[in-house]
Amino acid sequence: MSGMFDNRIVLEVQQANDIIDVISEHVSLTKKGHEMVGLCPFHDDHKPSMNVSSVKQIFKCFACGAGGDVFKFVQMRENLSFPQAVERLAERAGIKLERRFQKPNTTANSAGKDANSQTEIDPNKLAWINNWAANQFKKNLQDKDKGKIARDYLAQRQISPESIEKWRIGYAANSNDDLIETAKAGKVPYKFLEQAGLVVAQNMDKFVNRLMFTITDVTGRVIGFGGRTLDGTGAKYVNSPTTVLFDKSNTLYGLEQARYDIVSTGTAAVVEGYTDCILPHQFGCNNVVATLGTSFTAGHGRILRRYAKKVILIYDNDTAGMEASNRALDVCLSQRIDIKIASIPQGKDPCDFLLAAGKEAFEKIMNEAVDVFQFKWDRLKEKFSSEETVAGKKTAIEEYLQSIATGFQAGHVPAIEFGLRVNQISKIIGLDSRQLTEELNRRIRQAASAARRDAGELKVPKIDYGQGRYAAAQREVLEILLNKPELYEEVREKFNTDIFDIPILVRAAVILFGALDENSGISLKEILARTESVEMGTCLMELAQAGEKKGNYEPRLAGAMEMLEQYSEQKHSKSIEVKQEQEEYLLHAYKKRGKENRHTGGMV
Numbered sequence: 001m002s003g004m005f006d007n008r009i010v011l012e013v014q015q016a017n018d019i020i021d022v023i024s025e026h027v028s029l030t031k032k033g034h035e036m037v038g039l040c041p042f043h044d045d046h047k048p049s050m051n052v053s054s055v056k057q058i059f060k061c062f063a064c065g066a067g068g069d070v071f072k073f074v075q076m077r078e079n080l081s082f083p084q085a086v087e088r089l090a091e092r093a094g095i096k097l098e099r100r101f102q103k104p105n106t107t108a109n110s111a112g113k114d115a116n117s118q119t120e121i122d123p124n125k126l127a128w129i130n131n132w133a134a135n136q137f138k139k140n141l142q143d144k145d146k147g148k149i150a151r152d153y154l155a156q157r158q159i160s161p162e163s164i165e166k167w168r169i170g171y172a173a174n175s176n177d178d179l180i181e182t183a184k185a186g187k188v189p190y191k192f193l194e195q196a197g198l199v200v201a202q203n204m205d206k207f208v209n210r211l212m213f214t215i216t217d218v219t220g221r222v223i224g225f226g227g228r229t230l231d232g233t234g235a236k237y238v239n240s241p242t243t244v245l246f247d248k249s250n251t252l253y254g255l256e257q258a259r260y261d262i263v264s265t266g267t268a269a270v271v272e273g274y275t276d277c278i279l280p281h282q283f284g285c286n287n288v289v290a291t292l293g294t295s296f297t298a299g300h301g302r303i304l305r306r307y308a309k310k311v312i313l314i315y316d317n318d319t320a321g322m323e324a325s326n327r328a329l330d331v332c333l334s335q336r337i338d339i340k341i342a343s344i345p346q347g348k349d350p351c352d353f354l355l356a357a358g359k360e361a362f363e364k365i366m367n368e369a370v371d372v373f374q375f376k377w378d379r380l381k382e383k384f385s386s387e388e389t390v391a392g393k394k395t396a397i398e399e400y401l402q403s404i405a406t407g408f409q410a411g412h413v414p415a416i417e418f419g420l421r422v423n424q425i426s427k428i429i430g431l432d433s434r435q436l437t438e439e440l441n442r443r444i445r446q447a448a449s450a451a452r453r454d455a456g457e458l459k460v461p462k463i464d465y466g467q468g469r470y471a472a473a474q475r476e477v478l479e480i481l482l483n484k485p486e487l488y489e490e491v492r493e494k495f496n497t498d499i500f501d502i503p504i505l506v507r508a509a510v511i512l513f514g515a516l517d518e519n520s521g522i523s524l525k526e527i528l529a530r531t532e533s534v535e536m537g538t539c540l541m542e543l544a545q546a547g548e549k550k551g552n553y554e555p556r557l558a559g560a561m562e563m564l565e566q567y568s569e570q571k572h573s574k575s576i577e578v579k580q581e582q583e584e585y586l587l588h589a590y591k592k593r594g595k596e597n598r599h600t601g602g603m604v
Helices: 007-016 019-024 070-078 082-093 123-142 148-156 161-166 178-185 190-195 255-265 274-282 298-305 319-334 350-357 359-367 372-386 390-409 415-429 433-458 469-483 485-492 503-518 524-529 534-550 553-599
Strands: 030-032 035-038 050-053 058-061 170-172 210-216 222-229 237-239 267-271 288-290 310-316 338-344
Touching: 007 070, 007 082, 007 524, 019 035, 019 050, 019 058, 019 070, 058 524, 058 534, 070 082, 070 524, 070 534, 123 148, 123 170, 123 178, 123 190, 123 210, 123 222, 148 170, 148 210, 161 274, 178 190, 255 267, 255 288, 267 274, 267 298, 274 288, 274 350, 298 319, 310 319, 310 359, 319 338, 319 372, 319 390, 338 359, 338 372, 350 359, 372 390, 372 415, 390 415, 390 433, 415 433, 469 485, 469 503, 469 534, 469 553, 485 503, 485 553, 503 524, 503 534, 524 534
Parallel strands: 267 288, 267 310, 310 338
Antiparallel strands: 030 035, 035 050, 050 058, 170 210, 210 222, 222 237
């Protein structure tokens, strides 16, 4: 468990999270025989390909190959490491886990910049230093004198004390080296501050006199910060730089806080800024997330697709906001996300509107969100009537055609509507409908090609189990033991893991044999709980299911072991031959060297 959790606590978390319940939070499941089936979320599935067993507590997709226990599902679905998946499911089950932000080892001179300052620190240490910094910013905010300017701003924006605590809002002091000096006093390495982007050149803090918004990932790990100026100095907002943990084009602010409501409602609302995200939550609209000063990206779309069936974009109703919405709509269409657009009245952003009009008015705006193609159609008509140049009109038409093609390919435009859309465009631009149909079909083919490439990226990589009869015999032993662990004693008497030489099977054997040495009656789900790798989880699932399908365990095991005995003898004989060849070569070289020495009078 990477030294983070012992087997006992991992099994407790696994048992507390029924796989049917967990997967049902992401995928609609229906009963089929003794199992449940649903659309696989790990590839572009159009018919139920994923089977989930409540008895075995495992899932398996028979189309893309994804499979494993509840931990592996969460790892794949939310793009988490194994420890993060354990933490996520422990939180879901109400099991208390101690979050282990272990302070990294430091040297005597670690408070200053050292010779190793360019050495990369790992994600866990980076998360530790970010968490440490978040705590320092919190202390600054609470300081009677130091944090007054930030507390006054928060009061003005009507952000409640509960929200301040929930969102870990803090304050970067009005000093160029406040964080640096605090780190020095606590013997925190300067290089950690550097690599987390908390300092800049000339030993200066990056964030000075700024309200600090703590950015977390979906697991609650602190990955970066956003700082708002409080005195008008510099840019209005400054984010942490890109690190191994943080990339704003793949990060949504508030996902940790909004995830449960997004999954339960099936809808995610997306706004543009920190306070625009915090205020809706403060009013009880808990499915809101925000982009971080960047356009809505394909990365944002992929993240939301893991949790939401529908996305509502809530952008300002000005030119910049409409352009941002339009770009985001295209991204969501290509990601096969059901997308709508809601507009805040002119001159207000979501947080100001909420404070002025209240929760019901805000929810009304979301409920009246405009369908993506209605928005696109209105935009085309407006642009076509206002554009004076041929080039401008052409651009508007091409934009709309591309949206229709992408939407049709993604299933957002029913076939019956296709002709209606063509006729609509034909009337407004005066172009022959056949030409439009040809152009749309061309764009649909291009969109389909791009979608196939994207779908291919989601597929689980095919596992290399080796070739030949000896590789097959190695697989047979594992297939049988995963289904009949009581036969392990028979195997252990003759073999250990050294008999395996296919890389993936070696790893599988080490896990399986180690588990059986501790508990001969261990179940498949318990073995999977010891497996951190998604690939290994898939491997064990495939081996177990292949073995169950074949059955006939004892005779198959006898045949496989006989084959492996032959293989072991061959390997032993081969190693003896190689050793003899090496000894003969060394002897020959020694004799040759002796002759040369005699010939040269002992001089070499």
